[in-house]
Amino acid sequence: MNMNSTGRPTRADKTSSSKNAEIKSAALLPDEPLLFEIGGYEHSGVDLFEVEINDEFLGGFERKTSLDLPGLSEPECLRHYVRLSRLNMSIDAGIYPLGSCTMKHNPRLNEKIARLAGFADIHPLQPVSSVQGALEMIDELALWLMELTNTSAVSMSPKAGAHGELCGMMAIKAALEAKGQGHRSIVLVPDSAHGTNPATAAFLGYKVRSIPANKNGVVDVEAVIAALDDDVAAIMLTNPNTCGLFEPDVIKIADAVHDAGGYFYCDGANFNAIMGLVCPGDLGIDAMHINLHKTFSTPHGGGGPGAGPVVLSKALAPFAPVPFVKKSGSDLSLIEHVNDSDSFGRLTAFHGQIGMFTRSLAFMLSHGKDGITQVAYDAVLNANYVRVRLQKVFSLAFGDQACMHEVLFDDSFLKGTGVSTLDFAKAMIDEGFHPMTMYFPLVVSGAMLIEPTESESKKTLDYFCDKMLELANDAIAGNVDRFKQAPKYAPLARLDETLAARQPKLKWTKS
Amino acid sequence: MSKTKYSTDHEYVRLEGEVGMVGISIYAQEQLGDIVYVELPNVGVKLSKGDEVAVIESVKAASELYSPVSGEVIEVNEALNDDPALVNTDAQGNGWIYKVALSNISELDEMMDDAAYTDFTS
Numbered sequence: 078m079n080m081n082s083t084g085r086p087t088r089a090d091k092t093s094s095s096k097n098a099e100i101k102s103a104a105l106l107p108d109e110p111l112l113f114e115i116g117g118y119e120h121s122g123v124d125l126f127e128v129e130i131n132d133e134f135l136g137g138f139e140r141k142t143s144l145d146l147p148g149l150s151e152p153e154c155l156r157h158y159v160r161l162s163r164l165n166m167s168i169d170a171g172i173y174p175l176g177s178c179t180m181k182h183n184p185r186l187n188e189k190i191a192r193l194a195g196f197a198d199i200h201p202l203q204p205v206s207s208v209q210g211a212l213e214m215i216d217e218l219a220l221w222l223m224e225l226t227n228t229s230a231v232s233m234s235p236k237a238g239a240h241g242e243l244c245g246m247m248a249i250k251a252a253l254e255a256k257g258q259g260h261r262s263i264v265l266v267p268d269s270a271h272g273t274n275p276a277t278a279a280f281l282g283y284k285v286r287s288i289p290a291n292k293n294g295v296v297d298v299e300a301v302i303a304a305l306d307d308d309v310a311a312i313m314l315t316n317p318n319t320c321g322l323f324e325p326d327v328i329k330i331a332d333a334v335h336d337a338g339g340y341f342y343c344d345g346a347n348f349n350a351i352m353g354l355v356c357p358g359d360l361g362i363d364a365m366h367i368n369l370h371k372t373f374s375t376p377h378g379g380g381g382p383g384a385g386p387v388v389l390s391k392a393l394a395p396f397a398p399v400p401f402v403k404k405s406g407s408d409l410s411l412i413e414h415v416n417d418s419d420s421f422g423r424l425t426a427f428h429g430q431i432g433m434f435t436r437s438l439a440f441m442l443s444h445g446k447d448g449i450t451q452v453a454y455d456a457v458l459n460a461n462y463v464r465v466r467l468q469k470v471f472s473l474a475f476g477d478q479a480c481m482h483e484v485l486f487d488d489s490f491l492k493g494t495g496v497s498t499l500d501f502a503k504a505m506i507d508e509g510f511h512p513m514t515m516y517f518p519l520v521v522s523g524a525m526l527i528e529p530t531e532s533e534s535k536k537t538l539d540y541f542c543d544k545m546l547e548l549a550n551d552a553i554a555g556n557v558d559r560f561k562q563a564p565k566y567a568p569l570a571r572l573d574e575t576l577a578a579r580q581p582k583l584k585w586t587k588s
Numbered sequence: 589m590s591k592t593k594y595s596t597d598h599e600y601v602r603l604e605g606e607v608g609m610v611g612i613s614i615y616a617q618e619q620l621g622d623i624v625y626v627e628l629p630n631v632g633v634k635l636s637k638g639d640e641v642a643v644i645e646s647v648k649a650a651s652e653l654y655s656p657v658s659g660e661v662i663e664v665n666e667a668l669n670d671d672p673a674l675v676n677t678d679a680q681g682n683g684w685i686y687k688v689a690l691s692n693i694s695e696l697d698e699m700m701d702d703a704a705y706t707d708f709t710s
Contacts, residue, residue, distance in 0.1 A: 516648060574647045578624035579672070 109160050113585050116147025116154075145587065164568045166511045168377075172533060172541055174463075176483040176514040176526025177271070177319050179349060179371035186443055187374060187436035196435045201427040205411055211431060212409040216402045218438045222367060222386055225449070226345075227358030230394035232387045232401065233429040237378075238346055241366025241385030242277040242313070244398060244424050248364055248389055249311050249340040250281055251396040251421040258338060261310035265334075267296045268520050269320050271344050274313040283310060290520055294320035294475035294485070298329050305337040315344035316360070317351065319518040320475060321460065321483035321526070331361025340364070340393070348372045349531075350457055350482035353450030363390040373437035384433035395419040400428045455531035456482040459538060463529050466542040470549040474521040482530075488523025496552040498523035500560035503571060507564045508544045592680070593699035595656040596708070600680060601688075601696060608657055608696075611684040612644065612675065615709045620646040623675040628664040629686055635659060637695055642685055644675065657695045659688040 132139040149157070166173070173180035191197060195210050205212070219231045232248075235241040246264075253261055264278035267288040275285040286304055291297040295318065312334045316324045324330070331341045343357055345365040349372040357365050366385045369375045375384065389397055398421055400413045411428060444452060457480075464484040468477065472490040488498045502512035502525075514526040529538055551559060564570060592602045598616035601608040617623065627643040635641055635655040642653040664686045668674055675683040690696075700708060 519649075575622040575624065578622075578645075578647050 109157065109164065111585055112149065112154070112157055113145075113147045113587075115157060116149040166506075171509050171511065172529070172537055173511040174513050174527045174529050174541070175511060176321070176485070176528040177346070177517065178377070178514060179346075179368070179482075179528055179530060180377060180511070181349075181371070181374055181530035182532035183374055183376050183436070184440065184443070187439045190439040191432050191435040193435075196431060199431075205409075209409055212402050212411065214438055215428065215431070215434055216404055216409060218434050218441070219386070219402065221438070221441050222388055225352055225356070226348075226362075226365060226367075226388045227356035228362075228365075228388035229391040230389040230397050232389065232397045232424070233384075233434070234398060234400065234425045234427075235366065235385040235387055236382035236425060236430060238344075238366050238368040238371075238383070238385040239273040239277065240424070241368075241387045242273055242342070242344065243280065244385075245342050245364030245366060245387045245389070245393075246277055246281050246283075246311065246313075247398070247421050247424070248387075248393045248396040249342060251419065252340065252393055253310055255396070255419055258310075261308055261339070263306075263309045265301065265304050265309060265312040265339075267301075267312075267314060267318070269294065269296065269318040269518055270313060270315045271319060271346055272517075274315065274342075274344055278311075278313060288312075290320070292475075293478075294318070294322050294520075295324050296326065296330065298326040298333070301330050302333050305333060305339070307338060309334070309337055309339045311340040311342050311363075313342045313344060315346060316357075317347045317481040319347075319526070320485050320521070321480040321528075322475065322478075323351070323481055327360050335361065345388075346371055347482060350453055352453050353446065354453055357388070358390065363393050364388070369433045369437045374440045375433040375436040379430050379433045382430050384430040384437075386429070396421050398422060398424045402428070452531050453482075459529040459531060459533060460484050460527070462535070462538055463527055463542060466539075467527075467545055467549075470546055470553070471525070474524065483526055483528035485518070485521060486525040486527070487521045488525070490549065491523070491552055494552045494555065495557045496560045498525055500563065501525070501548065501552065503563040504548055504560045505545075507559075507566045508548070510541065510544070591701070593656075593696045593701060594705035594708070595654075595699055597654055597656070598709075599653060599656040601656055601699065602680070602684075603690075603693075603696065606690055606693070607662065608659065608688045608690050609684045610641075610656065610686050610688060612653065612679055613705070613709075614679045615705075617676050617679040617683070620644065620648065620651065622647050623672045626665075626668040626672050626675060626685060628666070628668065629661050631661050631664060633661045635661065635688065637692075645672075653685065655688070656699065657688060657690055657692070659691040661686050662689050663687040 130139050168180045168182060199208050199211055215233055219233055222231050232244055235244045253259055262284055263286050264283040265286050265288050266275045266278060267290060269290045278285050288296055288300050288304060296314065301312065312330065314324065314330065316327055318324060334341050340363040341361055343362040343365040345357065345367045348367055352372055364387055366387045369384045370377045370379065396419050399415055400411050403410050403412050441449065460480050460482050464480055470490060471486045474485040474487040491501065498515045502515050505512045516524055517526060518524055562571065592600050594600050594613060598613045599610060600613050601610050623644060623646050625645040629641045635658055637655060637658045639655045640652045641655040644651050644653055665684050677683065
């Protein structure tokens with residue numbers, strides 16, 4: 078069985094209740110009912126006419142029962158969502174040091190640019206001649222992405238990082254088939270990789286072969302070489318990895334994989350730590366997705382969908398999917414179909430998420446080359462500042478060494494205190510912080526992965542570190558209640574996660 | 589007397605005649621935390637040692653169960669559909685996952701006995 082090396086306590090402490098009546102205030106922490114519970118037919122602001130329906134046209138599918146939609150006035154509906162939004166923690170409300178996920182500030186300039194009508198109010202099906210500016214913007218962003226990564230092509234259509242992984246791996250699969258190497262069935266995935274990597278490989282029908290990390294938290298190059306054979310299609314490596322460390326042997330790994338006839342997929346999720354400083358193309362990568370939210374400051378998830386463009390090496394460029402933008406002179410066109418080419422086909426109906434493209438390019442142009450490099454420096458500097466301040470009490474997972482954009486602690490400093498990583502995270506909520514990433518990566522016991530990002534000021538980081546140290550010292554001093562009963566000040570107190578998973582309430586039923 | 593053998597991946601096989609009862613060890617369930625779902629294999633599936641045979645979901649993570657032995661699945665523990673917590677409360681008893689007709693009984697020789705497994709997990 079494949080499992081984590083540490084258990085995560087999930088059962089709510091018996092002494093805590095799911096709702097804390099003393100703290101709860103009707104005005105500030107509303108116990109918000111569902112729209113269905115607020116509204117009813119008698120509330121509705123609209124009287125609909127009775128409509129004659131000829132059920133023959135509907136093939137006998139005319140609805141015979143009531144729709145049971147709630148009727149609400151506009152302010153009732155609006156207030157419901159505003160009240161819900163006040164229960165949310167967001168990057169705009171406080172520090173959100175979620176390692177591996179990168180929650181960084183979304184500059185308001187990006188928002189202004191994204192709302193320009195020429196980008197915001199266009200439709201994917203309108204004539205190409207009327208969206209030349211939007212295509213030029215996409216082309217310009219594509220150029221920047223290729224320039225920053227030193228690669229030969231980029232597919233802009235993937236709608237998320239994991240979708241980008243799929244796109245890159247499909248290009249690799251197509252390239253192998255074109256070479257008569259379609260029998261290759263194994264993908265190597267280090268255990269410090271993002272969880273989406275093995276999922277992507279499995280989705281394409283590959284078998285995953287796991288590569289262990291060495292004691293320093295990086296991939297063991299000898300283990301990679303030992304795992305290579307003529308059945309290996311590719312390696313999927315995250316660099317910098319999810320332990321927050323740069324893979325020092327990445328070039329050796331790339332060479333070994335190429336010599337064995339495989340391709341090198343790089344998970345570019347952590348590109349924000351090295352952009353402007355390291356070109357992944359120079360490291361020998363064949364495909365890499367770029368999470369625009371992590372690196373180029375678009376909102377996380379993009380407001381649905383996000384964007385995960387994939388850069389491709391010269392070897393994989395011919396296999397890129399349609400559609401793509403083609404520039405001839407000043408005329409831009411969208412290539413929708415390619416005949417007699419190696420393109421693996423189409424991944425999405427339309428050409429990516431333009432709202433994320435606009436914001437990313439705004440970020441790039443407002444920072445410039447030197448600014449982009451500074452972003453990477455500052456992301457790494459901030460993470461190391463947190464590392465140095467916290468490591469006096471917290472235990473570093475892989476010893477006293479510099480980290481990249483995120484710092485990884487384990488739970489050994491909590492040993493014997495009765496406080497777990499989960500308890501610690503819950504107590505952070507009471508201090509006004511979104512907890513860091515916990516219990517991931519799996520290779521570390523009770524992992525705490527902190528990514529402050531470049532956005533935070535020294536003052537904010539100091540406040541965060543002061544509070545984290547106070548919590549840690551409190552745990553070590555034996556003040557366990559503060560942790561076991563946390564959170565006390567959140568809209569909902571400690572929840573029973575086990576019960577929620579065993580008996581999930583997934584739909585509302587009319588009482 | 590039945591004998592129980594353990595794999596390095598924390599599955600156990602309890603031999604009853606030619607039939608092996610397979611589950612995860614008490615140690616493994618402690619590490620996984622509260623189990624919320626067990627995806628059982630189909631009866632009749634033929635397994636090679638190391639094949640993925642079931643998925644165990646705890647609140648923390650979903651983990652694959654790899655068959656520690658080769659053979660054919662002859663029975664699965666349907667009780668886990670209603671009460672996956674049996675894996676927590678009685679991992680090596682009522683929390684068993686499937687029974688397999690062993691095709692190569694010598695595979696058990698490579699597995700650990702109680703003492704060796706206790707050593708392995710300490």
